[in-house]
Structures are given as C-alpha cells and as structure tokens.
Amino acid sequence: MSKKKLGLNTICTHIGEIEDQQFKGAISPIYLSTSYAYDDVEVKRYPRYFNTPNQEHLAKKIAALEHAEDALIFSSGMAAISHMFLAFLKKGDHIVVQNTLYGGTRNFIKSEFPKYGIEFTFTDGYQPSDFEKALQNNTKLIHLESPSNPLLTITDIKAIADLAKSRQIITTIDNTFASPINQNPIDLGIDLVMHSATKYLGGHSDILAGAVAGGKDHIEAIWNVGINLGGSLSDFTVWMLERSMKTLALRVKAQNKNAKKIAAFLENNKAISKVYYPGLKSHPEYKLAKGQMHDFGAMLSFELEEGIDVMAFQNQLKLIKPSMSLAGVESTMLLPAKTSHALLTEEERKEVGISDRLIRFSVGIEDVSDLKRDIKQALKHSKATTLA
C-alpha cells in the first residue's frame, strides 16, 4: 500500500512499527543495545547516531505524518531546535525569528547565539511585511511559530515560505501547538518542521522528546551536526513515544472538538472578557487559519473580567489542573504573567499583549460537560469581594 493512501489513524498505528519476527508479537520490540555488530551496514548503528532500530522506525512515522522525506528524533524539543539551528547557521550568518515565540527558543537565541557570532532579529509583528523588513543580505534562516504561544496568533505560512524561497533562505517552523494532525507546513512550502514531542506527540505528560521532519538533504545536514552535539533520545523513551503516537490522531481530534465547544462557551460567558482561539470567527486570522490548518487545535487563551479574582479562579478549579506544560490528555491551565512570562516587566508584557488576567487553556479529552461545569463553579466562587 502506498503511504499517501493511508488514513491518519492507520499511519499513527502502523507506520514505522518494527515487525517482531522472532515471536510474532503485536507491537514493536524494543532494542536497547548501545553496541551493534559492524560488518554489514554502511553507517554503524549507535544510539547517538540516531540509527538504532527503534529510532529509525519512529522517525518514519513522524516523517509520514508531516509529509516529509525524513525525520530525526531528539531528547527534547529544545534539542530539536538547537540541533536544527546549529546545522544551518555559522559565524556571520543572520536568522529572522518571529517575535511571538516559545520562551525557551527565545532564551536559546539570546544567550547562545552571541557566543557563536550568529546575528539575529526578532520581528516586530507576525505579518509577512514584518518578516520582510527584518531580512538582511546575510539572512540564512527564518523561524516561525503558528499558532503562537500564548495568544494563538496565526502567521501566513505560505507567504513566509514564498518570501524565503525567492531569496534562498531556509524556513523552519515550530509546529508543536498545531501537531501534525492539524497542520502540515511542508505542504505550504516550509523546509523543516520541528516538534516538542513532549506535548501532543507524547500526549500523556510523561515523555520529554523532540523531532524535526523535512527533506533528506536538510535532515542529513542536521544529522551531521547531531552526532557531534549528541542530542538523541534513549530507545526506551523512543519506544514509549511510538506507543503514545498510535492514538495521536484520536486524541488530538477529540481535543480539537472539545476546544471548539469550550471556546464558544467562554466567548458567551459574561465573566470572560476575551477569548483567543483561531477557530472563533472573532479571531482576526480566522480565515487564514481555516485555509492553512486542517483544524484549529486545542490550545486557547482567555481573559477574566475585572470582577473575577484570577488566582481564586485557578485555585477553585477541581478538575482542570494548573500546569506549566500542555497538550496532555488532561485539561490544564496556566497564568502566563505568573509563569512563562513572569520574567518580563509589566510594561513588556503589555507590549506583547499578555495581561495579568490572561489564562492559557490546554483542552484535554475529558467530557466537555464536566469541563464547562468546573469552569462555571470556579467562576462562581472567585468573584472578587474587594471591588471598589
């Protein structure tokens, strides 16, 4: 059967599985060897070479899901990002990075790139003109994130890919928030797609991993750097990730469906002043999101009205957990101003649109009626009593 014809759930379940020839077991065996014979293979197998049986096979599943020729699995999302950037950037090169960006990526660029003599520009906004304005003669790479964290802005992926192609610039995207179920940037002309597999690919908040998918030549370039940097993933976790990904499409589609209902519910609630979700018609890039995504994902943010005590609301939630991370099957919430963006000054937060009343919501697979009930009772019990 050709890969193209297979449905998403079939790819998730079967692509990249290792046949158990010895015992005919139903699932992939796990190969934990760090030492392999060297007689008949061209590239010797070694976990740091990204080529153990489990690593090679799982890469096929991720490549198939991202419509890519090849992929590599890493020990974390940050390992994926750092290996990817360092494979293509050298002293004197310049990278353009979307302003609204995962905090760890921003930190990596700001604290490490000066040591390597790599120049960088953060865009002023996320419109194609903002990217164009940031380009220099020595720009080698453009990195974007859509939907972005935590305000779910949508970048015109194809427009950025076209802009970059006309100038021979490599494009990379952080596709973590969308997951390959909701968005395939390679089809829109992006060269390399990376994931924090810690999030949707893992999906159970118990795996730290990363992945990059793209064309063979680009992946080979990352591999060449990767064997020196050493950011591969242990085979035990690779095997866990393969197991988790069998339900990726099922999970993400259930989460999409829940998020859509929750977004509408929040938008119609008087205690909520604003909802950020690309699947709402009120979202400024709703049409763009509809055009470039298969579905709108399960991440959203909302702002509480002045009359609600934000901390009390969070503490009153019974089912929905406060959590730093996201994308598990369980619903979680986070206050960006107190966590991911706590190091910014109040002024800086204001500039990027993150209010102290903003809550990021990673919608899980629970029954949506239970989630709504939990939010309703928490709102009821968190009306501020000290209002002037």
Ligand SMILES: *Cc1c(COP(=O)(O)O)cnc(C)c1O
């Ligand atoms: C979590 C995350 C990362 C970093 O991934 P780790 O697995 O924590 O290293 C990168 N990008 C986004 C959008 C993330 O949410």
